[in-house]
Amino acid sequence: MIEEQKLINIEVKELQERVKEFYGQGFRLVQICCTKLAEGLELNYSFDKNFEFINLRINLAVANVEVPSVSNIYWNAFLYENELHDLFGINIKNMAIDYKGSFYRTAVKWPFNPPLDTAKGEGKND
Amino acid sequence: MTKRTIIPFGPQHPVLPEPIHLDLVLEDEKVVEAIPSVGFIHRGLEKLVEKKDFQDYVYVAERICGICSFIHGMTYCIAVEEVMKLDVPERAQYLRVIWSELSRIHSHLLWLGLMADSFGFESLFMHTWRLREAILDIIEETTGGRVIFGSSKVGGVRKDVSDEKLKLIVEKLKKYEKEIKEITDVFVHDASVKHRLVGVGILSKNDAYTLGAVGPTARGSGVSQDMRKLGYAAYRNINFEPIVETAGDCYARCMVRVRELFQSIDMISQAVNKIQAGPIEVKVTGTPNGEFFARTEQPRGEVIYYAKADGDKFLKRLRVRTPTFANIPALLKVLPGSSLADVPVLILTIDPCISCTER
Numbered sequence: 001m002i003e004e005q006k007l008i009n010i011e012v013k014e015l016q017e018r019v020k021e022f023y024g025q026g027f028r029l030v031q032i033c034c035t036k037l038a039e040g041l042e043l044n045y046s047f048d049k050n051f052e053f054i055n056l057r058i059n060l061a062v063a064n065v066e067v068p069s070v071s072n073i074y075w076n077a078f079l080y081e082n083e084l085h086d087l088f089g090i091n092i093k094n095m096a097i098d099y100k101g102s103f104y105r106t107a108v109k110w111p112f113n114p115p116l117d118t119a120k121g122e123g124k125n126d
Numbered sequence: 127m128t129k130r131t132i133i134p135f136g137p138q139h140p141v142l143p144e145p146i147h148l149d150l151v152l153e154d155e156k157v158v159e160a161i162p163s164v165g166f167i168h169r170g171l172e173k174l175v176e177k178k179d180f181q182d183y184v185y186v187a188e189r190i191c192g193i194c195s196f197i198h199g200m201t202y203c204i205a206v207e208e209v210m211k212l213d214v215p216e217r218a219q220y221l222r223v224i225w226s227e228l229s230r231i232h233s234h235l236l237w238l239g240l241m242a243d244s245f246g247f248e249s250l251f252m253h254t255w256r257l258r259e260a261i262l263d264i265i266e267e268t269t270g271g272r273v274i275f276g277s278s279k280v281g282g283v284r285k286d287v288s289d290e291k292l293k294l295i296v297e298k299l300k301k302y303e304k305e306i307k308e309i310t311d312v313f314v315h316d317a318s319v320k321h322r323l324v325g326v327g328i329l330s331k332n333d334a335y336t337l338g339a340v341g342p343t344a345r346g347s348g349v350s351q352d353m354r355k356l357g358y359a360a361y362r363n364i365n366f367e368p369i370v371e372t373a374g375d376c377y378a379r380c381m382v383r384v385r386e387l388f389q390s391i392d393m394i395s396q397a398v399n400k401i402q403a404g405p406i407e408v409k410v411t412g413t414p415n416g417e418f419f420a421r422t423e424q425p426r427g428e429v430i431y432y433a434k435a436d437g438d439k440f441l442k443r444l445r446v447r448t449p450t451f452a453n454i455p456a457l458l459k460v461l462p463g464s465s466l467a468d469v470p471v472l473i474l475t476i477d478p479c480i481s482c483t484e485r
Contacts, residue, residue, distance in 0.1 A: 001208060002358050005419055029338050031430055031447040044432070046419065051356060053419065076338045076455035086165075097161065104165030105147075 006054040012067055015045075018056055019070045022047045027054070029070075032080035034088045041088060043067070065089070071096035079103075128153040133466070137166050141244050141470035144480035148473075152466060160461040162454055167484045175444035180206055180414055180435070181280050183444070187431075190446065191482045192273050193236060194424045196229045198482075199278040202444075204358055205420035205433035206280050212408055218282035219360040220401040224292070225268070225275060226359065226422075227390040227397075232261040233425035234383045234390075235306075237477045238313060241380065244470050245322040253309050260302055264295055282407025292398045299391045310384045323377035327460040327472040330374055339456040340449045341427020342386070343476050346379035348372040353423035364396050376475045383425075383477075413439050424449055426477045448482035 010018055022029075027047035035042040037059075045056040058067070069092050071078040078096040082103035085092055131152045137145030145166040151159035171190055175183055187202035188195045200222050207214055239254035262272045268287045269275040277285045287295075313319055329339070334347035344351050345368060352368035354361045369385045371378035414435035421430050427449030434443040453476040460472055 001211075002204070002356055002420075023336075028335055030428075031432075031445075031452075033432060033445040033447070035434055035443040035445075046430075053421070055419070074336070074338070076336075076452075079451065079454060099163075103163070104168050105163055106165050106168050 003051060003053055006052075007057055008054065009057050009059070012058055012060070015056070015058065015070065016068055016073070019045065019073050022054070022056075023073050025049065027052075029074040029077055032077060032084065034084050034090065036088065041065070041090065043084070043090075045070070060090070066091045066093060068093050069095040130158070135469060137163075139470070141240075141474060142478075142480075143240075144478075144484075146473075146478060146480050146483075148461075148469075150461070150466070150469065155466050157461050157464050157466060157469065160458050162458065164454075164480070164483055167480070169484055171485045172444050172446060175441045177440065179439050180441055181410065183441070184279055185276070187446075188274050188276065188278070190448075190485045191479055193233050193479060194229055194426070194429075194482070195273060196225045196275045196278060197422055197424045197429065198446075199275070200226065200359070201420050201422045201429055201431045202433075203278050203280050204422065205418050205431040205444075206414055206435075206441075208418040208420060209414040209416040209433055209435055210280075210410070210412065212281050212410065214282050215405045215408060216360070217286070217401060217404040218406045220397045221283050221287060221406065222278065222359040223361060223364065223397045224287075224295075224394050225265070225277060227394045228261060228265050230390045230425045231387055232258050232265070233477075234387050235261065237383060237425075237474075238310070238380075241471070241474055242313075242319075244474050245319070247312075247318065250309070250312055250319075257302060257305055257309060260298075264298060267291070268295070279407065281410040282405070284407075286406050289401070289403075292401065296395050296398050299394060303388065303391050306387055310387065313380055313384055320377060322468075322471055323380055324373075324375060326376045326468050327464060327475060328374045329456055329460050331372070333459050334374070334456060337455040337459055338452050339427075340452045341424065341477075342379050342382040343427065343453045343456055345369060346371050346382045346475075347374035351428075353421050353428045356421060358420075358422055360397060360400070363400055364393050366393055376471055379475045413437055414441065426450055426479055426482075427452065429482075446482075446485045448479065448485065450476065450479045450483045453478075 027049040030046040030048045041060040043058040047054050081092040082099045084090045086104040133150045135148040137147045147163040149161040184199050188199035190198045235258035239251045242250035266272045269277045329347045331348040334344045334349050350368045350370050371381050415437040417434040419432045430447040432445040435441045
Protein backbone atom coordinates (compact mmCIF):
# COMPACT_ATOMS: atom_id res chain seq x y z
CA MET A 1 0.00 0.00 0.00
CA ILE A 2 1.27 3.46 -0.94
CA GLU A 3 -0.01 5.16 2.21
CA GLU A 4 -2.19 4.52 5.22
CA GLN A 5 -5.48 6.35 4.96
CA LYS A 6 -7.46 6.91 8.14
CA LEU A 7 -11.24 7.02 8.14
CA ILE A 8 -13.26 8.60 10.93
CA ASN A 9 -17.05 8.29 10.93
CA ILE A 10 -18.83 11.28 12.42
CA GLU A 11 -22.31 12.78 12.68
CA VAL A 12 -23.33 15.96 10.89
CA LYS A 13 -23.58 17.82 14.19
CA GLU A 14 -19.89 17.10 14.91
CA LEU A 15 -18.65 18.39 11.56
CA GLN A 16 -17.81 21.99 12.47
CA GLU A 17 -15.92 21.04 15.63
CA ARG A 18 -13.95 18.24 14.00
CA VAL A 19 -12.98 20.40 11.04
CA LYS A 20 -11.87 23.18 13.41
CA GLU A 21 -9.64 20.64 15.14
CA PHE A 22 -7.97 19.72 11.85
CA TYR A 23 -7.50 23.39 10.98
CA GLY A 24 -5.98 24.04 14.39
CA GLN A 25 -3.56 21.14 13.94
CA GLY A 26 -2.33 22.53 10.62
CA PHE A 27 -4.01 20.14 8.22
CA ARG A 28 -4.99 21.33 4.77
CA LEU A 29 -8.37 20.54 3.25
CA VAL A 30 -7.61 18.25 0.33
CA GLN A 31 -11.08 17.68 -1.03
CA ILE A 32 -14.74 17.05 -0.24
CA CYS A 33 -16.75 14.52 -2.20
CA CYS A 34 -20.05 12.70 -2.14
CA THR A 35 -21.03 9.16 -3.03
CA LYS A 36 -24.58 8.11 -3.73
CA LEU A 37 -25.38 4.93 -1.85
CA ALA A 38 -28.34 2.60 -2.21
CA GLU A 39 -29.76 4.33 0.85
CA GLY A 40 -28.70 7.93 1.25
CA LEU A 41 -25.45 9.72 0.61
CA GLU A 42 -21.90 9.48 1.93
CA LEU A 43 -19.71 12.55 2.36
CA ASN A 44 -15.92 12.44 2.63
CA TYR A 45 -13.88 15.38 3.92
CA SER A 46 -10.18 14.69 3.25
CA PHE A 47 -7.30 16.33 5.12
CA ASP A 48 -3.54 16.09 4.79
CA LYS A 49 -0.55 17.15 6.82
CA ASN A 50 2.91 15.94 5.88
CA PHE A 51 1.42 13.00 3.99
CA GLU A 52 -0.85 11.99 6.88
CA PHE A 53 -4.15 11.50 5.07
CA ILE A 54 -7.36 11.46 7.11
CA ASN A 55 -10.99 11.33 6.00
CA LEU A 56 -14.02 12.45 7.96
CA ARG A 57 -17.03 10.51 6.79
CA ILE A 58 -20.68 11.41 7.21
CA ASN A 59 -23.55 9.19 6.17
CA LEU A 60 -26.60 11.20 5.29
CA ALA A 61 -30.03 9.71 5.60
CA VAL A 62 -32.56 10.84 3.03
CA ALA A 63 -34.38 13.14 5.40
CA ASN A 64 -31.14 14.64 6.61
CA VAL A 65 -29.78 16.45 3.60
CA GLU A 66 -28.78 19.70 5.27
CA VAL A 67 -25.10 20.13 6.11
CA PRO A 68 -23.33 23.14 7.64
CA SER A 69 -20.68 24.72 5.45
CA VAL A 70 -17.07 24.53 6.61
CA SER A 71 -16.06 27.48 4.41
CA ASN A 72 -15.95 29.62 7.55
CA ILE A 73 -12.95 27.46 8.57
CA TYR A 74 -11.41 26.50 5.22
CA TRP A 75 -12.46 29.21 2.75
CA ASN A 76 -11.64 27.00 -0.24
CA ALA A 77 -14.39 24.58 0.85
CA PHE A 78 -16.99 26.74 -0.90
CA LEU A 79 -15.98 25.29 -4.29
CA TYR A 80 -16.46 21.70 -3.15
CA GLU A 81 -19.68 22.57 -1.35
CA ASN A 82 -21.23 24.29 -4.35
CA GLU A 83 -20.25 21.23 -6.37
CA LEU A 84 -22.01 18.96 -3.85
CA HIS A 85 -25.08 21.13 -4.11
CA ASP A 86 -25.18 21.21 -7.89
CA LEU A 87 -24.32 17.57 -8.56
CA PHE A 88 -25.93 15.82 -5.61
CA GLY A 89 -28.56 18.23 -4.37
CA ILE A 90 -27.12 18.51 -0.88
CA ASN A 91 -28.30 21.58 0.94
CA ILE A 92 -25.21 23.26 2.40
CA LYS A 93 -25.87 26.07 4.84
CA ASN A 94 -23.88 29.32 5.05
CA MET A 95 -21.37 28.85 2.24
CA ALA A 96 -18.80 31.66 1.88
CA ILE A 97 -19.94 32.07 -1.73
CA ASP A 98 -23.29 30.52 -2.55
CA TYR A 99 -23.92 30.11 -6.27
CA LYS A 100 -27.47 28.92 -5.54
CA GLY A 101 -27.27 26.16 -8.11
CA SER A 102 -25.44 28.01 -10.87
CA PHE A 103 -21.85 26.95 -10.08
CA TYR A 104 -22.01 24.39 -12.87
CA ARG A 105 -23.41 26.30 -15.80
CA THR A 106 -24.72 23.26 -17.58
CA ALA A 107 -27.51 23.48 -20.13
CA VAL A 108 -29.52 20.96 -18.08
CA LYS A 109 -29.98 21.96 -14.46
CA TRP A 110 -28.29 19.67 -11.92
CA PRO A 111 -28.11 16.56 -14.07
CA PHE A 112 -26.97 14.27 -11.27
CA ASN A 113 -29.19 15.65 -8.60
CA PRO A 114 -31.31 12.93 -7.01
CA PRO A 115 -34.76 13.88 -5.80
CA LEU A 116 -34.41 15.33 -2.33
CA ASP A 117 -37.34 13.41 -0.87
CA THR A 118 -35.89 9.99 -1.69
CA ALA A 119 -32.47 8.51 -2.34
CA LYS A 120 -33.94 5.44 -4.03
CA GLY A 121 -33.79 5.25 -7.77
CA GLU A 122 -31.90 7.51 -10.11
CA GLY A 123 -31.97 11.27 -10.41
CA LYS A 124 -34.60 12.83 -12.60
CA ASN A 125 -32.26 13.32 -15.53
CA ASP A 126 -30.24 10.11 -15.28
CA MET B 127 -15.74 57.02 -4.07
CA THR B 128 -14.38 55.33 -7.17
CA LYS B 129 -17.02 53.90 -9.42
CA ARG B 130 -17.05 50.11 -9.56
CA THR B 131 -17.32 48.24 -12.83
CA ILE B 132 -17.93 44.54 -13.38
CA ILE B 133 -16.07 43.07 -16.34
CA PRO B 134 -16.90 39.57 -17.53
CA PHE B 135 -13.62 37.75 -18.25
CA GLY B 136 -14.19 34.68 -20.38
CA PRO B 137 -15.49 32.09 -21.00
CA GLN B 138 -13.99 33.00 -24.40
CA HIS B 139 -10.76 34.97 -24.14
CA PRO B 140 -7.56 35.01 -26.26
CA VAL B 141 -5.46 33.80 -23.33
CA LEU B 142 -7.85 31.00 -22.42
CA PRO B 143 -7.77 27.95 -24.67
CA GLU B 144 -10.66 26.54 -22.66
CA PRO B 145 -13.74 28.15 -21.12
CA ILE B 146 -13.70 29.50 -17.60
CA HIS B 147 -15.46 32.66 -16.54
CA LEU B 148 -14.56 35.30 -13.99
CA ASP B 149 -16.68 38.26 -12.94
CA LEU B 150 -14.04 40.90 -12.21
CA VAL B 151 -15.12 43.79 -10.01
CA LEU B 152 -12.91 46.78 -10.80
CA GLU B 153 -12.20 50.17 -9.31
CA ASP B 154 -10.62 52.01 -12.22
CA GLU B 155 -7.98 49.53 -13.46
CA LYS B 156 -7.62 47.68 -10.18
CA VAL B 157 -9.36 44.37 -9.47
CA VAL B 158 -11.12 44.36 -6.10
CA GLU B 159 -12.99 41.07 -6.36
CA ALA B 160 -13.22 38.05 -8.65
CA ILE B 161 -15.98 35.44 -8.78
CA PRO B 162 -15.37 32.32 -10.90
CA SER B 163 -17.81 30.16 -12.84
CA VAL B 164 -17.11 26.76 -14.30
CA GLY B 165 -19.22 24.00 -15.79
CA PHE B 166 -19.56 25.30 -19.35
CA ILE B 167 -18.29 22.01 -20.74
CA HIS B 168 -18.98 19.65 -17.83
CA ARG B 169 -18.78 16.12 -19.26
CA GLY B 170 -19.94 13.89 -16.43
CA LEU B 171 -17.01 11.49 -16.84
CA GLU B 172 -17.13 10.53 -13.15
CA LYS B 173 -20.67 9.29 -13.67
CA LEU B 174 -19.61 7.25 -16.70
CA VAL B 175 -17.70 4.89 -14.41
CA GLU B 176 -21.02 3.32 -13.45
CA LYS B 177 -21.45 2.07 -17.02
CA LYS B 178 -17.87 1.17 -18.04
CA ASP B 179 -16.04 -1.97 -17.01
CA PHE B 180 -13.38 -1.01 -14.45
CA GLN B 181 -10.58 -2.12 -16.80
CA ASP B 182 -12.00 -0.28 -19.81
CA TYR B 183 -12.41 2.96 -17.88
CA VAL B 184 -8.64 3.62 -18.13
CA TYR B 185 -9.28 4.88 -21.67
CA VAL B 186 -11.85 7.36 -20.37
CA ALA B 187 -9.59 8.49 -17.52
CA GLU B 188 -6.82 9.25 -20.02
CA ARG B 189 -9.21 11.44 -21.96
CA ILE B 190 -10.02 13.64 -18.99
CA CYS B 191 -7.06 15.78 -20.07
CA GLY B 192 -5.11 16.10 -23.30
CA ILE B 193 -1.91 17.29 -21.60
CA CYS B 194 -1.42 15.08 -18.56
CA SER B 195 -3.45 12.22 -20.02
CA PHE B 196 -0.96 9.55 -19.01
CA ILE B 197 -0.93 10.59 -15.36
CA HIS B 198 -4.74 10.57 -15.29
CA GLY B 199 -4.78 7.01 -16.62
CA MET B 200 -1.99 5.92 -14.30
CA THR B 201 -3.63 7.43 -11.21
CA TYR B 202 -6.88 5.68 -12.02
CA CYS B 203 -4.96 2.41 -12.35
CA ILE B 204 -3.19 3.00 -9.03
CA ALA B 205 -6.54 3.57 -7.30
CA VAL B 206 -7.97 0.31 -8.65
CA GLU B 207 -4.72 -1.59 -8.03
CA GLU B 208 -4.69 -0.47 -4.40
CA VAL B 209 -8.30 -1.56 -3.97
CA MET B 210 -7.49 -4.96 -5.53
CA LYS B 211 -4.11 -5.20 -3.73
CA LEU B 212 -2.30 -5.92 -7.00
CA ASP B 213 1.47 -6.15 -6.97
CA VAL B 214 2.49 -4.23 -10.10
CA PRO B 215 5.85 -5.38 -11.56
CA GLU B 216 8.90 -3.20 -10.96
CA ARG B 217 9.60 -2.61 -14.66
CA ALA B 218 6.09 -1.26 -15.18
CA GLN B 219 6.59 1.06 -12.18
CA TYR B 220 9.74 2.53 -13.74
CA LEU B 221 8.09 2.93 -17.14
CA ARG B 222 5.30 4.81 -15.39
CA VAL B 223 7.87 7.18 -13.90
CA ILE B 224 9.51 7.74 -17.30
CA TRP B 225 6.21 8.50 -19.05
CA SER B 226 5.04 10.67 -16.16
CA GLU B 227 8.18 12.79 -16.34
CA LEU B 228 8.02 13.06 -20.12
CA SER B 229 4.45 14.32 -19.61
CA ARG B 230 5.70 16.87 -17.08
CA ILE B 231 8.40 18.14 -19.45
CA HIS B 232 6.04 18.61 -22.37
CA SER B 233 3.38 20.16 -20.14
CA HIS B 234 5.80 22.67 -18.60
CA LEU B 235 7.17 23.56 -22.06
CA LEU B 236 3.62 24.05 -23.25
CA TRP B 237 2.94 26.31 -20.27
CA LEU B 238 6.12 28.34 -20.80
CA GLY B 239 5.07 28.91 -24.40
CA LEU B 240 1.59 30.00 -23.39
CA MET B 241 3.07 32.31 -20.77
CA ALA B 242 5.42 33.88 -23.34
CA ASP B 243 2.43 34.31 -25.65
CA SER B 244 0.41 35.99 -22.88
CA PHE B 245 2.95 38.78 -22.50
CA GLY B 246 3.52 39.09 -26.24
CA PHE B 247 6.91 37.37 -26.60
CA GLU B 248 5.96 35.42 -29.72
CA SER B 249 9.41 34.15 -30.73
CA LEU B 250 9.92 32.72 -27.24
CA PHE B 251 6.55 31.00 -27.51
CA MET B 252 7.57 29.42 -30.82
CA HIS B 253 10.97 28.21 -29.60
CA THR B 254 9.42 26.68 -26.48
CA TRP B 255 6.87 24.78 -28.47
CA ARG B 256 9.52 23.67 -30.97
CA LEU B 257 11.27 21.91 -28.11
CA ARG B 258 7.98 20.48 -26.87
CA GLU B 259 7.51 18.84 -30.27
CA ALA B 260 10.78 16.97 -29.77
CA ILE B 261 9.49 15.59 -26.44
CA LEU B 262 6.23 14.57 -28.11
CA ASP B 263 8.30 12.72 -30.71
CA ILE B 264 9.90 10.67 -27.92
CA ILE B 265 6.47 9.92 -26.48
CA GLU B 266 5.24 8.84 -29.91
CA GLU B 267 8.28 6.59 -30.36
CA THR B 268 7.60 4.78 -27.09
CA THR B 269 3.80 4.67 -26.98
CA GLY B 270 2.53 5.27 -30.49
CA GLY B 271 0.55 8.31 -29.37
CA ARG B 272 1.40 11.96 -28.91
CA VAL B 273 -1.57 13.06 -26.80
CA ILE B 274 -3.27 9.90 -25.58
CA PHE B 275 -0.59 7.34 -24.74
CA GLY B 276 -2.85 4.34 -24.09
CA SER B 277 0.05 2.70 -22.30
CA SER B 278 -1.23 2.35 -18.74
CA LYS B 279 -3.51 -0.47 -17.69
CA VAL B 280 -4.78 -1.93 -14.46
CA GLY B 281 -1.98 -4.22 -13.30
CA GLY B 282 0.92 -2.59 -15.14
CA VAL B 283 1.59 -1.07 -18.54
CA ARG B 284 0.45 -2.07 -21.98
CA LYS B 285 3.74 -1.52 -23.82
CA ASP B 286 7.38 -2.20 -23.07
CA VAL B 287 10.30 -0.09 -24.24
CA SER B 288 13.60 -1.77 -25.04
CA ASP B 289 16.64 -0.90 -22.95
CA GLU B 290 18.43 0.34 -26.08
CA LYS B 291 15.61 2.74 -26.83
CA LEU B 292 15.55 3.95 -23.23
CA LYS B 293 19.27 4.76 -23.39
CA LEU B 294 18.70 6.56 -26.68
CA ILE B 295 15.96 8.62 -25.05
CA VAL B 296 18.35 9.70 -22.28
CA GLU B 297 20.92 10.72 -24.90
CA LYS B 298 18.31 12.75 -26.76
CA LEU B 299 17.16 14.42 -23.54
CA LYS B 300 20.74 15.38 -22.69
CA LYS B 301 20.96 17.06 -26.08
CA TYR B 302 17.61 18.82 -25.63
CA GLU B 303 18.63 19.84 -22.11
CA LYS B 304 21.14 22.31 -23.57
CA GLU B 305 18.49 23.81 -25.86
CA ILE B 306 15.98 23.98 -23.02
CA LYS B 307 18.61 25.79 -20.94
CA GLU B 308 19.10 28.37 -23.71
CA ILE B 309 15.37 29.03 -23.95
CA THR B 310 14.61 29.00 -20.23
CA ASP B 311 17.51 31.41 -19.61
CA VAL B 312 15.34 33.99 -21.35
CA PHE B 313 12.58 33.40 -18.78
CA VAL B 314 15.13 33.58 -15.98
CA HIS B 315 17.09 36.66 -17.05
CA ASP B 316 15.22 38.73 -19.66
CA ALA B 317 14.20 42.14 -18.36
CA SER B 318 10.91 42.24 -20.28
CA VAL B 319 9.87 38.87 -18.81
CA LYS B 320 10.80 39.95 -15.30
CA HIS B 321 8.92 43.21 -15.79
CA ARG B 322 5.69 41.26 -16.28
CA LEU B 323 6.25 38.60 -13.61
CA VAL B 324 8.36 39.80 -10.69
CA GLY B 325 6.30 41.05 -7.76
CA VAL B 326 3.02 40.31 -9.55
CA GLY B 327 0.31 38.21 -7.88
CA ILE B 328 2.07 37.42 -4.61
CA LEU B 329 0.62 34.42 -2.78
CA SER B 330 1.98 34.00 0.74
CA LYS B 331 3.11 30.61 2.03
CA ASN B 332 0.34 30.58 4.62
CA ASP B 333 -2.35 31.45 2.07
CA ALA B 334 -1.06 28.86 -0.39
CA TYR B 335 -1.27 26.15 2.26
CA THR B 336 -4.57 27.04 3.90
CA LEU B 337 -6.28 27.65 0.55
CA GLY B 338 -5.29 24.15 -0.53
CA ALA B 339 -3.04 25.20 -3.42
CA VAL B 340 -1.07 22.39 -5.05
CA GLY B 341 1.83 21.86 -7.44
CA PRO B 342 4.00 24.74 -8.69
CA THR B 343 1.39 27.20 -7.37
CA ALA B 344 2.08 26.00 -3.82
CA ARG B 345 5.79 25.35 -4.30
CA GLY B 346 6.29 28.84 -5.76
CA SER B 347 5.12 30.16 -2.39
CA GLY B 348 7.51 28.05 -0.35
CA VAL B 349 5.25 25.07 0.38
CA SER B 350 7.41 21.97 -0.04
CA GLN B 351 4.65 19.64 -1.15
CA ASP B 352 5.08 17.09 -3.92
CA MET B 353 3.02 13.91 -4.08
CA ARG B 354 5.86 12.05 -5.80
CA LYS B 355 7.37 11.91 -2.31
CA LEU B 356 4.63 9.40 -1.44
CA GLY B 357 6.69 6.94 -3.46
CA TYR B 358 4.02 5.68 -5.84
CA ALA B 359 5.19 3.92 -9.04
CA ALA B 360 8.99 3.79 -8.71
CA TYR B 361 9.41 7.27 -7.22
CA ARG B 362 10.45 5.67 -3.92
CA ASN B 363 13.69 4.67 -5.71
CA ILE B 364 14.34 8.05 -7.32
CA ASN B 365 16.45 10.67 -5.55
CA PHE B 366 14.89 14.10 -5.69
CA GLU B 367 13.71 16.96 -3.54
CA PRO B 368 10.68 19.15 -4.35
CA ILE B 369 11.60 22.33 -6.22
CA VAL B 370 10.62 25.25 -4.03
CA GLU B 371 10.76 29.02 -4.54
CA THR B 372 9.79 31.45 -1.82
CA ALA B 373 8.82 34.77 -3.43
CA GLY B 374 5.25 33.61 -4.15
CA ASP B 375 4.90 35.81 -7.24
CA CYS B 376 4.33 34.93 -10.90
CA TYR B 377 8.08 34.78 -11.47
CA ALA B 378 8.52 32.25 -8.64
CA ARG B 379 5.82 29.98 -10.08
CA CYS B 380 7.53 30.25 -13.47
CA MET B 381 10.93 29.41 -11.95
CA VAL B 382 9.54 26.29 -10.26
CA ARG B 383 8.40 24.99 -13.63
CA VAL B 384 11.69 25.93 -15.31
CA ARG B 385 13.71 24.07 -12.66
CA GLU B 386 11.36 21.08 -12.77
CA LEU B 387 12.16 20.62 -16.45
CA PHE B 388 15.76 19.76 -15.58
CA GLN B 389 14.69 17.74 -12.55
CA SER B 390 12.43 15.61 -14.74
CA ILE B 391 15.26 14.93 -17.18
CA ASP B 392 17.40 13.82 -14.25
CA MET B 393 14.61 11.58 -12.91
CA ILE B 394 14.21 9.90 -16.30
CA SER B 395 17.96 9.33 -16.39
CA GLN B 396 17.85 7.77 -12.90
CA ALA B 397 14.91 5.56 -13.86
CA VAL B 398 16.66 4.31 -17.01
CA ASN B 399 19.77 3.48 -14.97
CA LYS B 400 17.76 1.52 -12.41
CA ILE B 401 15.16 -0.26 -14.54
CA GLN B 402 15.59 -4.04 -14.67
CA ALA B 403 14.31 -6.63 -17.10
CA GLY B 404 11.08 -8.28 -16.11
CA PRO B 405 7.35 -8.50 -16.70
CA ILE B 406 5.37 -5.33 -17.36
CA GLU B 407 2.00 -6.41 -16.06
CA VAL B 408 0.35 -8.71 -13.58
CA LYS B 409 -2.70 -10.72 -14.47
CA VAL B 410 -5.88 -9.17 -13.12
CA THR B 411 -8.46 -11.60 -11.80
CA GLY B 412 -11.67 -10.85 -9.96
CA THR B 413 -13.29 -7.51 -9.43
CA PRO B 414 -12.46 -4.65 -7.06
CA ASN B 415 -14.09 -4.42 -3.65
CA GLY B 416 -13.12 -1.58 -1.35
CA GLU B 417 -12.03 2.03 -1.63
CA PHE B 418 -8.87 4.10 -1.99
CA PHE B 419 -7.81 7.69 -2.58
CA ALA B 420 -4.92 7.60 -5.07
CA ARG B 421 -2.80 10.76 -5.01
CA THR B 422 -0.19 11.56 -7.61
CA GLU B 423 1.69 14.65 -8.82
CA GLN B 424 0.58 16.01 -12.16
CA PRO B 425 2.44 18.91 -13.82
CA ARG B 426 -0.18 21.20 -12.23
CA GLY B 427 -0.09 19.53 -8.83
CA GLU B 428 -1.76 16.88 -6.77
CA VAL B 429 -4.56 14.95 -8.46
CA ILE B 430 -6.83 12.63 -6.51
CA TYR B 431 -8.71 9.62 -7.77
CA TYR B 432 -11.16 8.19 -5.26
CA ALA B 433 -12.38 4.75 -6.28
CA LYS B 434 -15.09 2.87 -4.43
CA ALA B 435 -16.20 -0.60 -5.48
CA ASP B 436 -18.45 -3.32 -4.13
CA GLY B 437 -17.26 -6.37 -6.05
CA ASP B 438 -19.08 -5.53 -9.26
CA LYS B 439 -17.24 -4.95 -12.56
CA PHE B 440 -18.49 -1.37 -12.46
CA LEU B 441 -17.13 0.97 -9.78
CA LYS B 442 -19.73 2.47 -7.49
CA ARG B 443 -17.99 5.83 -7.45
CA LEU B 444 -15.05 7.55 -9.04
CA ARG B 445 -14.20 11.03 -7.88
CA VAL B 446 -11.46 13.05 -9.57
CA ARG B 447 -10.16 16.14 -7.76
CA THR B 448 -7.98 17.92 -10.27
CA PRO B 449 -5.16 20.36 -9.42
CA THR B 450 -6.76 23.26 -11.26
CA PHE B 451 -9.90 22.91 -9.14
CA ALA B 452 -7.72 23.07 -6.01
CA ASN B 453 -5.82 26.12 -7.30
CA ILE B 454 -8.86 28.29 -8.07
CA PRO B 455 -9.11 29.65 -4.46
CA ALA B 456 -5.43 30.70 -4.62
CA LEU B 457 -6.14 32.49 -7.90
CA LEU B 458 -9.08 34.30 -6.32
CA LYS B 459 -6.76 35.36 -3.49
CA VAL B 460 -4.12 36.94 -5.76
CA LEU B 461 -6.47 38.68 -8.21
CA PRO B 462 -7.77 41.42 -5.86
CA GLY B 463 -5.33 44.31 -5.88
CA SER B 464 -3.89 43.42 -9.26
CA SER B 465 -4.10 45.47 -12.42
CA LEU B 466 -6.61 44.43 -15.07
CA ALA B 467 -3.72 44.11 -17.56
CA ASP B 468 -2.10 41.48 -15.32
CA VAL B 469 -5.20 39.29 -15.03
CA PRO B 470 -4.37 37.05 -18.06
CA VAL B 471 -0.85 36.47 -16.71
CA LEU B 472 -2.17 35.74 -13.22
CA ILE B 473 -4.69 33.23 -14.51
CA LEU B 474 -1.99 31.52 -16.53
CA THR B 475 0.41 31.21 -13.60
CA ILE B 476 -1.79 28.55 -11.98
CA ASP B 477 -1.53 26.71 -15.34
CA PRO B 478 -5.30 26.22 -15.55
CA CYS B 479 -6.54 23.06 -17.21
CA ILE B 480 -10.27 23.41 -17.66
CA SER B 481 -10.50 20.11 -19.47
CA CYS B 482 -9.38 18.43 -16.22
CA THR B 483 -11.70 20.57 -14.14
CA GLU B 484 -14.69 19.81 -16.39
CA ARG B 485 -14.24 16.07 -16.02
